[in-house]
Amino acid sequence: xxxxxxxAYGASKSSIREIAAYGAARKAEIGAENVFDFSIGNPSVPAxxxxxxxxxxxxxxxxxxxxxxxxxxxxxxxxxAVADSLNRRFASGNDTYSAxxxxxxCGAAASISIVLNAVCNAGDEVIVIAPYFPEYAxxxxxxxxxxxxxxxxxxxxxxxxxxxxxxxxxxTAAVMIDSPNNPVGAVYAPENIEAxxxxxxxxTVEFGHPIxxxxxxxxxxxxxxVQVPWVPDFYDRTLVCYSYSKSLSLPGxxxxxxxxxxxxxxxxxxxxxxxxxxxxxxxxxxxxxFQRVLIDCVDEPTNIEAYARNRKALTEGLSRIGYExxxxxxxxxLWMKALEPDANAFFERAKSFELLPxxxxxxxxTGWVRIGYCVSYDTIVDSMPAWQALWDSYRQ
Amino acid sequence: xxxxxxxAYGASKSSIREIAAYGAARKAEIGAENVFDFSIGNPSVPAxxxxxxxxxxxxxxxxxxxxxxxxxxxxxxxxxAVADSLNRRFASGNDTYSAxxxxxxCGAAASISIVLNAVCNAGDEVIVIAPYFPEYAxxxxxxxxxxxxxxxxxxxxxxxxxxxxxxxxxxTAAVMIDSPNNPVGAVYAPENIEAxxxxxxxxTVEFGHPIxxxxxxxxxxxxxxVQVPWVPDFYDRTLVCYSYSKSLSLPGxxxxxxxxxxxxxxxxxxxxxxxxxxxxxxxxxxxxxFQRVLIDCVDEPTNIEAYARNRKALTEGLSRIGYExxxxxxxxxLWMKALEPDANAFFERAKSFELLPxxxxxxxxTGWVRIGYCVSYDTIVDSMPAWQALWDSYRQ
Numbered sequence: 001x002x003x004x005x006x007x008a009y010g011a012s013k014s015s016i017r018e019i020a021a022y023g024a025a026r027k028a029e030i031g032a033e034n035v036f037d038f039s040i041g042n043p044s045v046p047a048x049x050x051x052x053x054x055x056x057x058x059x060x061x062x063x064x065x066x067x068x069x070x071x072x073x074x075x076x077x078x079x080x081a082v083a084d085s086l087n088r089r090f091a092s093g094n095d096t097y098s099a100x101x102x103x104x105x106c107g108a109a110a111s112i113s114i115v116l117n118a119v120c121n122a123g124d125e126v127i128v129i130a131p132y133f134p135e136y137a138x139x140x141x142x143x144x145x146x147x148x149x150x151x152x153x154x155x156x157x158x159x160x161x162x163x164x165x166x167x168x169x170x171x172t173a174a175v176m177i178d179s180p181n182n183p184v185g186a187v188y189a190p191e192n193i194e195a196x197x198x199x200x201x202x203x204t205v206e207f208g209h210p211i212x213x214x215x216x217x218x219x220x221x222x223x224x225x226v227q228v229p230w231v232p233d234f235y236d237r238t239l240v241c242y243s244y245s246k247s248l249s250l251p252g253x254x255x256x257x258x259x260x261x262x263x264x265x266x267x268x269x270x271x272x273x274x275x276x277x278x279x280x281x282x283x284x285x286x287x288x289x290f291q292r293v294l295i296d297c298v299d300e301p302t303n304i305e306a307y308a309r310n311r312k313a314l315t316e317g318l319s320r321i322g323y324e325x326x327x328x329x330x331x332x333x334l335w336m337k338a339l340e341p342d343a344n345a346f347f348e349r350a351k352s353f354e355l356l357p358x359x360x361x362x363x364x365x366t367g368w369v370r371i372g373y374c375v376s377y378d379t380i381v382d383s384m385p386a387w388q389a390l391w392d393s394y395r396q
Numbered sequence: 397x398x399x400x401x402x403x404a405y406g407a408s409k410s411s412i413r414e415i416a417a418y419g420a421a422r423k424a425e426i427g428a429e430n431v432f433d434f435s436i437g438n439p440s441v442p443a444x445x446x447x448x449x450x451x452x453x454x455x456x457x458x459x460x461x462x463x464x465x466x467x468x469x470x471x472x473x474x475x476x477a478v479a480d481s482l483n484r485r486f487a488s489g490n491d492t493y494s495a496x497x498x499x500x501x502c503g504a505a506a507s508i509s510i511v512l513n514a515v516c517n518a519g520d521e522v523i524v525i526a527p528y529f530p531e532y533a534x535x536x537x538x539x540x541x542x543x544x545x546x547x548x549x550x551x552x553x554x555x556x557x558x559x560x561x562x563x564x565x566x567x568t569a570a571v572m573i574d575s576p577n578n579p580v581g582a583v584y585a586p587e588n589i590e591a592x593x594x595x596x597x598x599x600t601v602e603f604g605h606p607i608x609x610x611x612x613x614x615x616x617x618x619x620x621x622v623q624v625p626w627v628p629d630f631y632d633r634t635l636v637c638y639s640y641s642k643s644l645s646l647p648g649x650x651x652x653x654x655x656x657x658x659x660x661x662x663x664x665x666x667x668x669x670x671x672x673x674x675x676x677x678x679x680x681x682x683x684x685x686f687q688r689v690l691i692d693c694v695d696e697p698t699n700i701e702a703y704a705r706n707r708k709a710l711t712e713g714l715s716r717i718g719y720e721x722x723x724x725x726x727x728x729x730l731w732m733k734a735l736e737p738d739a740n741a742f743f744e745r746a747k748s749f750e751l752l753p754x755x756x757x758x759x760x761x762t763g764w765v766r767i768g769y770c771v772s773y774d775t776i777v778d779s780m781p782a783w784q785a786l787w788d789s790y791r792q
Contacts, residue, residue, distance in 0.1 A: 001569065001605050002662060002669045006514050010672025017468075046459035055685075059451060063442035069647045072413075106502055106650065106679070113678030118402050135675075142676040173397065209397050251465045252684025254502065254650075266398060273398045276406025279531075280538040282509030283502070287683045288648025289451075 005141075014134060015362040016040055023356045030354075036383035037356045038371040041182065041332070043249040044310075045303045045374075051248060054296035058289055066292070070285045072275055074104030074257070078291040082257055085298045090230040101262055103274045104286040104294075107254040108218045108243030109135065110278075115239050115258055116143035116174070117277035118270060119212050124173035126214075129159055130364035131335070133182050133216075145173060149364045157186040157326055157335070161195040168199070170207045174239075175200065177231075178216040180223055180330025183363050183370035187329040190229045197235035204237070210266060213238045218256075221247035221302040223330035224311065232261040239270070244294070246332075247302045255290040307332045310373040310380055317384045321391045332374040335360075338367050339394045349393065353386040401537075410530060411758040412436055419752045426750075432779035433752045434767040437578065437728070439645040440706075441699045441770075447644060450692035454685055462688070466681045468671055470500030470653070474687040478653055481694045486626040497658055499670045500682040500690075503650035504614045504639030505531065506674075511635050511654055512539035512570070513673035514666060515608050520569035522610075525555055526760030527731070529578050529612075541569060545760045553582040553722055553731070557591040564595070566603045571596065573627075574612040576619055576726020579759050579766035583725040586625045593631035600633070606662060609634045614652075617643035617698040619726035620707065628657040635666070640690070642728075643698045651686040703728045706769040706776055713780045717787045728770040731756075734763050735790045745789065749782040 013021070016039055023037035058066055073079065079099035086097045105111045120126065122144040128136050130149040137147040150167045153160045164175060175196070179188040200211050215231040215238055232238040243256030260270045285291075314334055318325060325336040336357070338346035343359035343366055350357060350369070360368035373380060409417070412435055419433035454462055469475065475495035482493045501507045516522065518540040524532050526545040533543040546563045549556045560571060571592070575584040593609070600607050611627040611634055628634040639652030656666045681687075710730055714721060721732040732753070734742035739755035739762055746753060746765070756764035769776060 001515070001517060002665050003514055003517055003673065006672040006676060007665055007669040008672060009675045010668030010670065040465070042460075042464050044460065047463050051463075052455050052459070055451065055455060059448050063448070063645065064438075064440070067443050067447075067646045067648050068438050069436070106683075109678035109680045118399055119397070121397060121399055138676050139678055142678075249459065250463045252463050252681060252687075254680065254683050269398050269403055272406030273403040274406065276402040276404060277399065279405045280402060280534050281677055282505035282535055282538075284505045284650065285648060287502075287650050287686070289685070290683070291648075 009138060016134070016358050019356050019358055026354070033382065035354050035356070036379055036386060038373065038375060039356050039358050041246070041372055041374060042251060043246055043374050044376060045249055045306045047249040048297065048300045048303070050297045050300050051250070051293055054293045055289065057296070058292045067288055070288050070291060072279060072285055074102065074286055075288070075291045078104060078294045081295045081298045086259070090233070092233060097259065097261065100271065101260050101267070103258045103271070103278065104291055105256045105258060105278070106283055106286055107245060107256045108216065108241060109139065110254070110283055111241035111243060111256045111258050112136070112214070112216055113139045113142065113281065114274055114277045114283065115214055115241055116140060116145065117281060118273035119239070120145040120173045123171060125169060125171045126173055127164060127167055127175045128364070129177055131183050131360055131368070132364055133178065134362045134364070136176060151365060152184070152186070157181070157184045158188055158192045159196050161192070161199055164196060165199045165203070168203045168211065172203070172207075172211055174212040174214050176214040176216060178219070179228060180219040182219060182331050183333045183358070184326050184335040185328025185331050185333050186326065187223055187226050187228050190234070193229055193231060193234045200235060200237070210237050214241060215239070216241045218243040218246050219331040222304050222307060222332060224304070224308055224328070226329045228330065232263060236261070236263045236265060238264070248297060248300060250290065253287060253290045255286055255294065307374065310375070310377055313377060313380045314371065314373050317380070318387060321388050323387070323391065332372060334371040334373060336369050336371055338369055339391070341367055343367055343369055350390055353390045355383060355386050355390060405534060412530070412754050415752050415754055422750070429778065431750050431752065432775055432782060434769065434771060435752050435754050437642070437768055437770060438647060439642055439770050440772060441645055441702045443645040444693065444696045444699070446693045446696050447646070447689055450689045451685065453692070454688045463684055466684050466687060468675060468681055470498065470682055471684070471687045474500060474690045477691045477694045482655070486629070488629060493655065493657065496667065497656050497663075499654045499667070499674065500687055501652045501654060501674070502679055502682055503641060503652045504612065504637060505535065506650070506679055507637035507639060507652045507654050508532070508610070508612055509535045509538065509677065510670055510673045510679065511610055511637055512536060512541065513677060514669040515635070516541040516569045519567060521565060521567045522569055523560060523563055523571045524760070525573055527579050527756055527764070528760055529574065530758045530760070532572060547761060548580070548582070553577070553580045554584055554588045555592050557588070557595055560592060561595045561599070564599045564607065568599070568607055570608040570610050572610040572612060574615070575624060576615040578615065578727050579729045579754070580722055580731040581724025581727050581729050582722065583619055583622050583624055586630070589625055589627060589630045596631060596633070606633050610637060611635070612637045614639040614642050615727040618700050618703060618728060620700070620704055620724070622725045624726065628659060632657070632659045632661060634660070644693060644696060646686065649683060649686045651682055651690065702773075703770065706771070706773055709773060709776045710767065710769050713776070714783060717784050719783070719787065728768060730767040730769060732765050732767055734765055735787070737763055739763055739765055746786055749786045751779060751782050751786060
């Protein structure tokens with residue numbers, strides 16, 4: 001018989017994808033220039049030229065070698081390229097990374113799903129910091145665990161460590177964070193991560209089993225005038241999930257990785273657990289051609305200037321009108337207060353002005369919207385009269 | 397805590413991959429020309445030139461469009477290209493396929509995993525025809541179901557329909573077949589599939605719930621002088637899983653599809669169930685660049701001449717020595733009788749002659765080995781003295 005959970009996940013799209021689909025249809029109806037679609041996190045910056053050059057070069061290789069199966073964890077040269085890059089950027093003392101600590105994946109969703117299936121057992125709990133990327137809940141449920149939402153600090157949107165501490169039970173398998181954060185754009189401060197690490201260390205002792213910290217970092221490279229702390233420096237039992245969807249603008253190509261730092265006390269059992277989780281879910285290997293792209297492009301700089309310019313135009317424009325928002329430190333989302341308590345009602349009104357943000361309820365809290373500014377600069381500038389009209393409609 | 401099932405799947409490689417790894421190490425030790433590795437199903441025929449041309453052309457597109465997220469089910473144009481190809485080859489009367497019946501996947505393992513998660517519930521049973529591709533058992537278990545092995549007909553290696561009938565219980569969610577078959581090379585005859593379909597129809601009525609037929613068809617294009625029947629013509633509740641790993645020699649690139657034929661009575665609920673299963677397992681979309689390759693290459697002919705030549709050299713050579721085997725009608729595997737009842741012992745002795753087939757125990761039965769002839773022609777010819785020496789060693 002049809003699996004009702006699978007059916008439900010397929011019958012109801014994620015609300016982000018639903019709004020994006022509405023946006024596409026509406027653009028076809030009234031013209032693209034008249035719809036301001038801020039819904040989906042599709043990078044508006046193209047992949048660097050080096051990606052095209054890398055693929056062109058790869059096509060000179062014999063096709064059998066180029067397109068053949070790779071080891072399940074990825075081409076050794078690709079994993080080494082990633083490890084070397086991590087070492088250049090983050091290694092401290094003896095904590096260096098090697099190819100064997102890395103498992104290449106089919107993108108961020110695969111990285112997260114695989115890690116969850118490596119460290120969760122039926123009945124476990126995984127804590128997320130709300131507002132959070134809604135698909136986390138789907139992946140956590142599919143790993144047999146329950147998603148436990150803990151609200152971020154209401155003033156700073158940093159991790160509310162006391163609230164996390166209160167939420168940890170003997171069933172807690174992991175805490176999941178992403179910094180820079182989607183949807184808020186917060187970057188967690190070193191002292192915030194350190195405080196969380198202390199709690200996790202204490203709770204690991206208290207409950208007598210490891211509590212892992214899953215650090216989902218697709219937005220690491222997109223940060224504005226702030227350093228993004230390297231989480232394994234703070235907590236040994238960290239598992240890092242990464243994707244090149246945003247940093248190299250390759251979201252459709254599905255390429256990322258999981259890092260099991262060698263400082264993790266269970267490293268030698270976690271590495272096979274990650275590989276086994278990938279195997280049992282049907283991830284045979286990451287796409288081979290894009291594994292080779294990593295060898296060439298792992299250190300390509302992300303063009304954050306375009307996002308910084310968009311961020312400036314958006315925040316200045318909305319400020320001038322009077323909107324309240326969280327100043328984004330990273331990623332390409334603005335978290336803005338809705339003009340009424342019901343974010344869905346606010347969204348519906350925004351929609352009538354052809355503005356398409358995403359209401360906060362999908363992210364696990366009420367009263368806000370997410371504005372994705374990974375759009376063209378013109379979209380932001382041209383949307384300002386609509387934001388003004390929306391504001392005015394609440395002042396009549 | 398670490399998920400022990402994931403750990404176990406990662407700690408023990410599939411025996412095929414283990415033998416292949418031994419083969420690679422042994423080649424490095426004594427020279428590639430002295431090791432006859434028949435273990436892994438990596439195509440020995442390169443991808444057609446049209447693949448390189450398609451990628452080269454795609455690289456002229458704007459990078460944002462080229463590498464961006466696609467719809468979860470795949471680019472409409474890619475799904476339409478596949479549907480059109482299926483219609484040209486298999487459509488009968490009104491049973492035509494459309495883009496909406498297709499869900500593009502990250503390869504065969506994803507196709508199978510997704511279909512199993514769409515139609516299985518905890519405690520269900522899925523019947524496989526032994527000998528069978530060993531990862532089926534892994535994917536079935538991960539869908540919460542039990543893998544029930546039914547031996548193929550001992551003489552013909554066709555489906556033993558009476559044995560399948562006897563194995564069906566009220567918990568049977570699906571029967572899984574692949575034709576051309578890995579590891580035997582059998583192609584199921586129309587009357588064999590029709591007999592199975594009759595049993596499945598009767599059992600669906602008897603137990604009051606649908607029993608699906610999952611047809612895994614990565615070897616469809618590799619058949620020798622025999623038509624491979626199109627399974628949906630025989631049974632409405634068929635779900636077809638496909639991959640371009642073998643037909644286009646792209647195993648590392650992870651591209652395939654699931655077809656829900658419109659004749660399937662639950663079609664309209666199965667389509668979202670497939671999409672939802674993919675979503676919950678973390679498959680966001682199939683690799684975008686290779687979705688575009690399908691648009692150009694979906695009808696590229698598979699170069700089966702090379703495999704046919706290998707098959708001829710292998711079967712003639714082994715016949716001459718005296719080995720018994722099943723004449724392969726498709727795929728690129730030869731199913732050969734071990735020279736002693738214990739296939740593992742036979743494998744160990746073969747290994748001492750630098751011959752690396754795969755013992756049959758991994759495929760769910762005893763006393764045989766699988767010889768993958770997706771190798772160079774020279775490997776086959778050059779291996780004959782070793783096969784002769786192995787034979788002689790049993791005659792001393």
